[in-house]
Amino acid sequence: AQSVTQLDSQVPVFEEAPVELRCNYSSSVSVYLFWYVQYPNQGLQLLLKYLSGSTLVKGINGFEAEFNKSQTSFHLRKPSVHISDTAEYFCAAYNQAGTALIFGKGTTLSVSS
Amino acid sequence: GAGVSQTPSNKVTEKGKYVELRCDPISGHTALYWYRQSLGQGPEFLIYFQGTGAADDSGLPNDRFFAVRPEGSVSTLKIQRTERGDSAVYLCASSLTVRAEQYFGPGTRLTVT
Numbered sequence: 001a002q003s004v005t006q007l008d009s010q011v012p013v014f015e016e017a018p019v020e021l022r023c024n025y026s027s028s029v030s031v032y033l034f035w036y037v038q039y040p041n042q043g044l045q046l047l048l049k050y051l052s053g054s055t056l057v058k059g060i061n062g063f064e065a066e067f068n069k070s071q072t073s074f075h076l077r078k079p080s081v082h083i084s085d086t087a088e089y090f091c092a093a094y095n096q097a098g099t100a101l102i103f104g105k106g107t108t109l110s111v112s113s
Numbered sequence: 114g115a116g117v118s119q120t121p122s123n124k125v126t127e128k129g130k131y132v133e134l135r136c137d138p139i140s141g142h143t144a145l146y147w148y149r150q151s152l153g154q155g156p157e158f159l160i161y162f163q164g165t166g167a168a169d170d171s172g173l174p175n176d177r178f179f180a181v182r183p184e185g186s187v188s189t190l191k192i193q194r195t196e197r198g199d200s201a202v203y204l205c206a207s208s209l210t211v212r213a214e215q216y217f218g219p220g221t222r223l224t225v226t
Contacts, residue, residue, distance in 0.1 A: 042219065099211075101215060106153075106154070
């Protein structure tokens with residue numbers, strides 16, 4: 001089955017600490033990979049994307065992700081988080097047909113002072 | 114430039130009624146998608162349009178759901194005989210080409226009482 005799995009439903013961290021949000025995808029999805037962020041009562045905002053090329057992808061707000069084909073992973077990282085990074089984060093991949101994004105269930109990042 | 118817009122932002126309807134949800138994509142984007150997001154879940158694909166035609170409607174849950182995009186721009190998602198289980202946030206997204214990043218609207222929160 002085509003699936004995207006986010007391994008942590010909630011990640012609490014302190015401000016200025018590093019964070020990693022984990023995402024694994026099934027081998028049956030396309031390797032067109034995305035991370036989106038959703039702030040409370042807002043729509044989804046694109047953080048970064050991997051379509052091809054360099055396996056280390058940089059996005060907005062200081063986030064980056066690394067595509068690892070052998071481990072079928074696309075983990076999101078930030079070296080130092082801010083209170084304002086508190087939000088829901090979704091990993092997504094196109095299905096094989098390229099007609100739809102398959103989303104993980106999301107990871108709630110809670111940053112406290 | 115203008116992003117994806119959706120109207121209404123909120124819709125409350127009674128069980129059994131008919132509703133229409135509208136999506137206005139980014140100008141020039143040929144691909145348009147509808148998703149449904151339930152509380153605590155990632156978005157789930159409903160339907161994909163390339164131009165005016167529904168290229169993939171495999172995500173529509175049943176025949177009460179229908180969507181159109183008559184002129185290749187604005188799309189309307191139509192739900193007949195609404196049920197309480199249809200309550201969710203309905204998201205619309207558009208992309209410039211296939212397998213490209215999708216840009217999401219703010220969503221329509223549908224509540225069926």
